[in-house]
Amino acid sequence: MSTHIQKFAEFAHRSASAQLPDEVVEESKRIILDTVGCALAATDNPAGVAGVEYARVLGGERDEASIIGVPMRTSVHGAAFANAELMNALDFDPVSLPGHVAPYVVPVALALGETHRSSGAMAVNAVAVCHEMSHRLAGAMDRNRDVKDGRAQTAEVLGYASTVFGITATAAMMKEMSSERIADALGIAGATSPVNGHRAWLMHAPSTTIKNSLMPGGVAMTAMTAAWMAELGHRGDPLLLDDAEFGYPRFIGTSRWEPSELTTGLGAQWRFRAGSQFKPYPHCRVPHALFDALIEVVRDNGLAPEEIESITAWGEEWAGQFPTFMADHMDRTFDAQFTFVHGLAIAAHLVPPGRQWHDPAVVESRSVLELKDRIVWKNHPGWAEAVSKDPSARPSRVEVVARGTTFVGERTHARGSTSADPATQLTTEELVTKFRHNAAGVISDHATDAVVEALLHLEEVDDLRPVMDLLRPTD
Incomplete structure (x- = not known):
């Protein structure tokens, strides 16, 4: 056997x-x-x-x-x-x-x-x-x-x-x-x-x-x-x-x-x-549903970072116990990928997701660091029940206090998740948009177009070398 x-x-x-x-x-x-x-x-x-x-x-x-x-x-x-x-x-x-x-x-x-x-x-x-x-x-x-x-x-x-x-x-x-x-x-x-x-x-x-x-x-x-x-x-x-x-x-x-x-x-x-999940943000996956909810609140209500008095985020229970995620300071730019309150501060500034989230000018900006100190993380009380029923669930709630008002956003799943709700899934068109944003300034637009076409039809490609050649800048 x-x-x-x-x-x-x-x-x-x-x-x-x-x-x-x-x-x-x-x-x-x-x-x-x-x-x-x-x-x-x-x-x-x-x-x-x-x-x-x-x-x-x-x-x-x-x-x-x-x-x-x-x-x-x-x-x-x-x-x-x-x-x-x-x-x-x-x-x-x-x-x-x-x-x-x-x-x-x-x-x-x-x-x-x-x-x-x-x-x-x-x-x-x-x-x-x-x-x-x-x-x-x-x-x-x-x-x-x-x-x-x-x-x-x-x-x-x-x-x-x-x-x-x-x-x-x-x-x-x-x-x-x-x-x-x-x-x-x-x-x-x-x-x-x-x-x-x-x-x-x-x-x-x-x-x-x-x-x-x-x-x-x-x-x-x-x-x-x-x-x-x-x-x-x-x-x-x-x-x-x-x-x-x-x-x-x-x-x-x-x-x-x-x-x-x-x-x-x-x-x-x-x-x-x-x-299978895809990430809209260059940050640990755990707080992505919170990013979704927070960005919507800030964008739809036209909130400026300096107007925000406080943000309270209820996220995944299992993550709240770990120093890597709960650290309130960073020794180097790298730490921004896993410090949850810092990620929420960048999200609240509506920084376009991509390499910009790791730009030292963004990571170490005074406005981001000051907002980070006004953010509190708490464990979502319904997390365990939700995940027991659906392992892809990431129940999240964010409360933003600004202009004398409390603005609320909630999510059950992060964007990019495979779930029963098609709205949570990133389409291939959205992944292509993400690819183009990532490729901008690294390879030419012509090469980007050719790579996207090749990778979307990769099962039809006879030889991988020409595709890989396109991924190296020529000037």
Whole structure:
């Protein structure tokens, strides 16, 4: 009988050249489009710049793969590392269970696809497989938005480390490896998995700039190393996901393990779309519904920041206990991505979402910092009940006191969520608008038009290299 790792390997190998369901293909293309745009927006961000500089260390000027938004080409490993760091630098990229997946897997699929001159369809399928595997692993393990006895409960050990399996499957698919070699790669990936350090990241302020305790470029390297080593003859452990006593569940630290979530219906049921979300704001996903409500209140009532006496925000209960989110000061511009009261202050200034939210002139402006000090965060009393009924729910309420009046805004879901209400979902047209905003000033309008067209029809692209060439500025 096949182990879970062997079933995952068979699924990946079978899916490499399969005709996947239309809705799976469409969502995967949307994820790729949005993630690439986030990289373009981050080329002058310190975290993105650091990723590019390390790519020079990894691969120098080797002519194998493109770094998005940068003229240079480098080794396939260097490009995957740099692009992963760029894609996640602004915290603007798509969200999927267990958390971030896209900025780890998209750079691997594109770097290998460009190097091997693979088809766009192969990249689309590989990204879909990674998201499906990651979603299923998340369903088997602890997660940060759990509820117990009507209250928020966050596990002592949690994180996104399990994404390494899906990313490794993507690398192996792009290298056209056999199912036996993919199984070895997955076993190697599990044995060399990053730790689940998310809880430490939440508890310490100022938080590490290695977001959520996973460096995207580092996870990409772990996955690519696993695929290469399997191809070169190393043997992986196929029992890591079947052995709850000594295997992956034990050494990754999860207290919850439901292996039936891993492979039941695998290939026939594509579950990841239910947890797929897109971010309208370059900020931690948790307060996005509050941003939606606050912006509407401020915009519709013509409120100026200096008129606002106070803002009270009721948000997600689980997040209110963590210093990373509740910090009222920032040591560097990076901290603006996770300091909730600061994000609310920027939203109240109606700053267009994009790289502008990370501009030091905005982050450190006197008006933003003064308004931040007039904002109070509270736990929404209906959060646990709402999330127990609908995991995508983010009940939020904001009260703005100005002009002697209290203005109120409420939301049940953040924009960009997959929910029963189509109004919460970002359309493909909205994602294209976001992409164009992110690409402005980095690549030409002509290149932007061509990239959008190619990525929206990626399954029809025969060779990824010309598409990636368009993502490098030429002047």
